[in-house]
Amino acid sequence: MSNERLRAAIASAGLTLEEVGDRVEVDAKTVERWISTGRVPHATNRFAVATLVGKCTEFLWPSTLSEARTRSVSEAEFVMIYPSRGAVPSSTWAALLADAHESIDILAFAASFLVDTVPDFIDTIAGCARSGVRVRLLFGDPASDAVRLRGEEEGIGDSLAGRCVLTWRYLRPLIATSGVQARTHRSTLYTSIFRFDDDLFANTHVYGSAANQSPVIHLHRIAGGRMFSDYLEGFERTWERAVEAGPDHVV
Structure with missing residues (x-):
């Protein structure tokens, strides 16, 4: 094989x-x-x-790796679980950004909360990219069936599409920044992923509940573990299917 x-x-x-x-x-x-x-x-x-x-x-x-060792190491990757995304302190997001030296990967439909709650989020991301951090931003296409369906399931209708539009407007200054890659996806999203070097936050999507009210798992990558790499593979698959958003991207 x-x-x-x-x-x-x-x-x-x-x-x-x-x-x-x-x-x-x-x-x-x-x-x-x-x-x-x-x-x-x-x-x-x-x-x-x-x-x-x-x-x-x-x-x-x-x-x-033996299965027993894999299971043990994967368990060691687990740091903690938050009952909801809203329970993650804004200072935690800010610290993760500040400590990133290699990779920042974000996969969500909108995740506009980052701009709303993290001080100077756009400027911080731009600064990370200029210092050599690889930044990949992957957000939803407001016109996609996946966004429409998720909005219906959450009971908020077109509001989710509106949030996606708002996110892309926020991102306009970033798209032209060297080191920042941005793509728009039309994929069904089971989990929003926020990766900062060896730390990854997986925000599950519970049917009928907003992402802000759904649990978040904090993982720290350990050699031999499976959970971190499994979520990162999901990011990579979505990234490969997504469409590049250039400097003139307008939604």
């Missing part, structure tokens, strides 16, 4: 098989076999490749 996680990780890192081979000191054909046949490299090569592409070895080669 081919290793599509490894293939995708190498592509996302902007590397060729030859470049990976050179850095790990193996032949490019060996790297290709790791992908095409699912062959598991020796531990030294696993760690070298994982470091190169910015993934943990257990994500790239999950067969190297």
Whole structure:
């Protein structure tokens, strides 16, 4: 069975098989076999490749972990649960932004609460991007069926679409900022995701309830854990299907 996680990780890192081979000191054909046949490299090569592409070895080669250990490590990723998104202090969001040094990934329909409750949210995000943090913002298309249906399920009708429009208006100054990538999605959203480096907040979507009233799980990434990487994979799948929002994006 081919290793599509490894293939995708190498592509996302902007590397060729030859470049990976050179850095790990193996032949490019060996790297290709790791992908095409699912062959598991020796531990030294696993760690070298994982470091190169910015993934943990257990994500790239999950067969190297026993189920018992995987369960134990995944439990260790769990930090706490908030009964609702509204219970997360605004100072927590501000601290997560301030501490981010590598990646900020946000997936939601609107998440306009960030602008409303986090002081200088737009300027802070722009500052993070200018300092080298990769920022990916993924918000809903107000005209999509997914947004319409979610609005109906929450009993707020077109209000959710209106919030999406408001979010995109907030984002206009950011879209032109170097280091900020923004895309609009039309996907059914089961969980809003807020990722800041190795911390991830998963805001579940309870049928008929607003996201603000639904639980939030705080996870911290630990090598070998599954929960953080599972949510991040969901972000990546949505990102790949989304449409880039350029500087002239208007909704």
